[in-house]
Amino acid sequence: MGSDALRVAAIDLGTNSFHMVVVEIDRVKGIIEIDRVKDMICIGRGSISSKMLDESAMLSGIAALRNFLVLAGQHGVKSEQVIAFATSAIREAKNRDVFIRRVREETGLKVRVISGKEEAEFIYYGVRNAVKLGNSFDLLFDIGGGSVEFVIANNKEVKLLESRKIGVARMHERFIGTDPVSAHEIKLLEQFYAAEMVSSLEKATLLGVRRGIASSGTAQNIARMIRSFEARESDVSLNNSVVTRREFQRLYKAVVPLGSVDRRRMTGLDEKRVDLILPGLILVDMIFRKFNLEEIVISDYALREGMVLNYLQRGFHPLSDNGGQPDIRxxxxxxxxxxxxxxxxxxxxxxxxxxxxxxxxxxxxxxxxxxxxxxxxxxxxxxxxxxxxxxxxxxxxxxxxxxxxxxxxxxxxxxxxxxxxxxxxxxxxxxxxxxxxxxxxxxxxxxxxxxxxxxxxxxxxxxxxxxxxxxxxxxxxxxxxxxxxxxxxxxxxxxxxxxxxxxxxxxxxxxxxxxxxxxxx
Known part of the structure; x- marks a missing residue:
């Protein structure tokens, strides 16, 4: 690592999984990813209805964070250059302060709880550094476990930053009780999604949105399943890959009627998403149909990368973004x-x-x-x-x-x-x-x-x-x-x-x- 280089770790404490990305920032080389790690601990398990974080989930979360910090240290990241944000499940939990205090006492990590709108803003920073935005407005959406963020932006301005409580873990807990999922439950989910997307849809219609850009593990897993389904190469990067409406419909029709045992056998489906993929597929289907999109582009970058870019913007390092659109290519x-x-x-x-x-x-x-x-x-x-x-x-x-x-x-x-x-x-x-x-x-x-x-x-x-x-x-x-x-x-x-x-x-x-x-x- 050069004398001018700085290493930063960004940790995202999500409803389904905790993620960390480690990057090196160099005045000449720019931002280079060093490592990334994920642990699907499901901190939101059961808490979405109870509004209380489960003791075993909290213990798993603290253990994961301890491992993340060891890894960050091995990559030369100083403790003051580890940033950690908590999102939907922790944001809404009545005992969130207890969890955050325990994390601080047991690991030394300061976790900041961010609002839904802040989350949408960070996701925007991340996505625009992975997918090139043009003059036309795009719909950016990030499917989390507790919430889904909607952003409408082009290469000059942002017209919408919105967070909705329709994440896949929340929707599965609330609406899905049968296996395979029943037609009635699908209908209820679709109606709920439609009601929650009204304001985003109005803005998108007004601005002539034609393209979607999806970030998050759920979107990437759907893209990976389509690659397996279409017998295409599955080990190349998903970033900037395109999911067409036709490809998605084939996958949707094949997966949604299946029970969990049959879904588990599918190649390309992460075993920890066997249940959560259902509300994810139904949501993406609604987005395709309601927003009348023909294709959705997959972004590898999301909240974590946006956290790093925001960290730089706020002047923690002389490489901070000047607020203009980056030439990401x-x-x-x-x-x-x-x-x-x-x-x-x-x-x-x-x-x-x-x-x-x-x-x-x-x-x-x-x-x-x-x-x-x-x-x-x-x-x-x-x-x-x-x-x-x-x-x-x-x-x-x-x-x-x-x-x-x-x-x-x-x-x-x-x-x-x-x-x-x-x-x-x-x-x-x-x-x-x-x-x-x-x-x-x-x-x-x-x-x-x-x-x-x-x-x-x-x-x-x-x-x-x-x-x-x-x-x-x-x-x-x-x-x-x-x-x-x-x-x-x-x-x-x-x-x-x-x-x-x-x-x-x-x-x-x-x-x-x-x-x-x-x-x-």
Missing amino acids: RESVYELGFRCGWNREHSEHVAKLAMQFFDQLRLLHGLGPEYRELLEYAALLHNIGIFISNSSHHKHSQYIIMNGELRGFSPSETEIIGHVARYHRKSPPSEKHSPYNQLKPKYRNVVDVLSGILRLANGLERGHRQNIYAVSTAISDRVISVRLESHLEPDIEIWAADQLKSWLEMVLSRSIVIRPRSEHA
Whole structure:
């Protein structure tokens, strides 16, 4: 850990589970996740109707927190940099002060009970750092055990922060008494959900909301079950993955009629959510239908990450957010680069040359600005595979990108970045390569163009000396002439680029001639 780095642990004492995330905050590297841990102790067990925390649940909670603090200490987190917030179940319990006092006496941890509106605000901070918000308003919702938070926001402002007492543990305790769940109980739940969502729905209708963004374990478990159900890869990151209405309906119809014994046998379903998944599925079904959404995006970040960002905003550390919207995609790319000990100067120089080629060849490749951005990120990350080994590092780069949990990117965007980085050297794209062959034809064409540009840019930075500072191209029917602006004689760069140019020549149906400016000729 560098001298400027700070490590913070954020603990969320939820109704179903206690979670902790440990992050390192560095002035250069940004925020990097070090570890995360969860313990589903169900502190709200039985307390939702009694308003009293159960003694055994309190003991389990204190034991979990003690373990969390040991782990945080092992990661170098100082005790004053552990923040802990309690939500719905503890917030409503009559004996909450007893529990919080016991936690303080037995672990030294100060727990702050937050309001439902504060919880919604922290969730918003977290989600906006994992999923890119646009100009249109989105419905953000977090399904907890005791409450569900609704946020309506875009990349400029927040229009709604609301917390409703319709969490899955609360709803299961209140409405579900039969196994399998009866049609009557489903109807009662739907009516209750509809009544609780009236104000959110009115605001969403007014603002033209079309997309949902879901955080929390329940939402992630639903997404994981859909992956299992659809026989898709289940071990890749869920962040920014999309659940369509059609996919969800298939899962809903298959799971809701089952009894608990049959649900327990389902792959992808967390065994501790066997009962709680029912009110979760019914709620998500209502959200899809009432808000007339076609898709819901999954966010890995929620309350805990929002707690860390709020901690920084309040001035505990000079890296505090200035209140503007973060560029989460770029931050995430740089974080991954730093985690892999990248050569930043080389990577940024290759990216700079790649951008010049992309812009100057636009009439030939016809790709839009969204792909320019992906090319830049692939160029920035093309060499990170050296972190594993120099041999076949292009393949290692692809693996790290695909599994590095980049924030703010859809799965297809991550795939494109990974493939473009994969083909920056050695053999070009080939249908013999199974992952490439499985891409949609439209994305294969994108990878073909972007990898061709990256190969050329990478060749022109072969000596890792940032010698070529600008390129200019002239396009004719048969030839692309490239002129180089360089600090020194660019012999090694021209030699390397000539070896790598053939793929782009084939993709753009032009030969490429590379020459230095006349003073170096």
